[in-house]
Amino acid sequence: MPPAEDRAERAERILDAAAELLLRAGYRRTTIEDVAERADVGKGTVYLHWKNREELFLAVLLRDSVRVLEELVATIAADPLSVRFSRLSEIQYANVLKRPLLRAGYADDAETLGKLLPKLHGKLDPRHAEAFVEYLELLAGHDLLRTDRPVRELVVVFQAVLHGFLAASPPPEPALLADTIARAFEPLAVSTRQLRAVAPRALELFTEAVALDRKQLERAY
Amino acid sequence: MPPAEDRAERAERILDAAAELLLRAGYRRTTIEDVAERADVGKGTVYLHWKNREELFLAVLLRDSVRVLEELVATIAADPLSVRFSRLSEIQYANVLKRPLLRAGYADDAETLGKLLPKLHGKLDPRHAEAFVEYLELLAGHDLLRTDRPVRELVVVFQAVLHGFLAASPPPEPALLADTIARAFEPLAVSTRQLRAVAPRALELFTEAVALDRKQLERAY
DNA sequence: GTTTGACCAAATTTCGAATCTGGTCATATG
């Protein structure tokens, strides 16, 4: 087989298999052989792509994460007003809810992710958190975010709220999150003009983030 | 020994022992004999107070829960303005944080509470939830709570937010919760006069709730 | 009447044997 394009295609197939099994049986119970069989490759082939089991499954989550970020970038590109914090939160929340594995990640679902959970936060967070803070500071600089508290504090509260929403069962409607975020974090009036002014830079920020994640995903396999 | 007053005293001692061990070793690893020994009573004596292990440990949590509610009632009695939703949330949050077992309960800490967790929500919630909804409706009727959404929805969001705060590590400052609740749930202006008007009824509500809990606690032992 | 700890069935833990799985690599394939 040509080493170029088919390789990535096969990697996708393996990730698909891993995702499917991860969701159905959980990390602990999913073996590399299961994955290899379902992806129609030999077990050794899996190790041609990822250096061990953990990396494989982290790649599954990273791929979902990239996809969600891509969706976000596309949404902002299509409608600049989506950079509004409450709107963006709503979009991300809804998109995460649609992806059971990510939802498990954000909600600390140990049953399906098992020992993957700690490693996960060490893998995805650092860069995302940075980009997120930059985004919030961008908003704050344009009267699109309350400025009476340091962004650092707002981040803590936002994460708590998001976690609470994701961990609840059933998770509340995305609209309720949007409403909560709007009231808790935004100034009384949110200027449409300012939103448009800020959108390009935000788009840039998230595009960079998604590029970095994509790179890390490629490097992984 | 006289069967009247000493009985309650001994029950307290047993609960103290159980609380201490529960906190240190967790539910799974704490045996009735451990508790009996630490409380300086025979094992059989424990069963003179609670019909089984589960009831004993539930009583530990119920007692803490009663204490926190008592604190709340005292606080409101001392300062009627404490009935303000954001202020009351802050007080309860801070008080729960001070009690590791309750914190474990609200934050679904399975490590220390183990199989007690499911039973717990079935034991405390029903009445408390009711009183809480009544309290919110009382506020809503006096322009002390936003009325553009049904209380039912507000409850869901509040629980998600509270859970998020309690589950975070480290838990954010109580002042941050107060601020979040104020913005997310209260109208722009909160009338001091209305707060005073509402305080007596709220006090009544919480006093009833604490009385019911206390009764259930007594019935338990 | 009250308290207790010996007692027992059932649950939990222990621990060695049996099985399974992550990861490697010599071989096969093309």
Added chain:
DNA sequence: CATATGACCAGATTCGAAATTTGGTCAAAC
């Protein structure tokens, strides 16, 4: 030569039966 594979192995996991512990009872002690 480059790539894919599954037999292979050490270490992890699971299994199972025996040993231990524990929740709950109750006859005896007080």
